[in-house]
Amino acid sequence: MSIIQAQHIMLNDPAHARAAFDPKYAHGSAFTNGIYADLDHATVPLSDLGFTQADAVYDVVSVSKGWLFRLEDHLERFERGCAKFYLRNPYTKAQTIDILTTLVKQAGTKEAYVWWAVTRGKPQDSARRKNPDNYENRFYAFVVPYVFICPDEQRTRGIDLMVSQKYLRIPPESVDPTAKNFHWMDLKLSLFEAGRNKSDWSVLCDAKDNLTEAPGSNIFLIKDGELFTPDAGCLEGITRKTALELAAQIGMPIHVEKVHVEQLRNADEAFLTSTAGGVMPVNSVDGKVLGGKAGPGELTTTLHNLYWTKRWDGWLGTPVDYSHPT
16 A cells, blocks of 8 residues: 555646636735734734744644535634643634634635734733733634645655754643644754754653654554554644544554653554644654665554544534635
């Protein structure tokens, strides 16, 4: 079995082709301060604490073949994240869905990356900075054509992964990673570290050498046919949830628990999961080819292919009606 060339299909199959759209939305569509705009002219006020202090919660859902994937799961996670950071979405769930689907239709994107956030905004009374109710929280969203963080070529040969030696993941006691947030510097610096070491991607550990997550993605490993993924220090990814469900469907024993970094280095297979990439096979860790054979492993390939074929059949999808103008 070989890796489905999902990127090629999404770019070339007419069923995935972009619907009609106003040329001003060629790069994408946006919603800021209650106004719809093309992406190139959307703005964020410089005084917004989401910009100046990374004070926000965000989420990302993807569209493929015109289906928003697991939209309700993303919205529910977003609501939980807002509650954890004392933020309030100024729009109801129904209004949020309407904004996001309007943006998708404006851009005509049947393959899309849909991003939205609630920021702290600015204080209404500077003397009451300690009261979260004192802030005018703001909502932003945008849609752009889908781009793989791990394209066909990379998924076919497998990612060469590096465990960061210089950086640890921000501990959950400092910033709760289950609320999807803007605190990315540890992740970003580890990615630059991987680039300097000629690796494709990075993964971070905690202070006890337990795996946490990779930039924008969760980490999984397979050993003796069993699946392992960290239970803490990471985002509760929706693609992570999907991979666990698919693994259960094919009968894999699953372990969501503390996973030491040496388990990854000695794994038979490994993969990352992300909304911006799906299931992304790993070829090597710190220069060691997993399982003694280059390329994606058999079980990883099965999960990868199931992920895309089931999505394209409409599994857990919310269809976008492109026939009705926005």
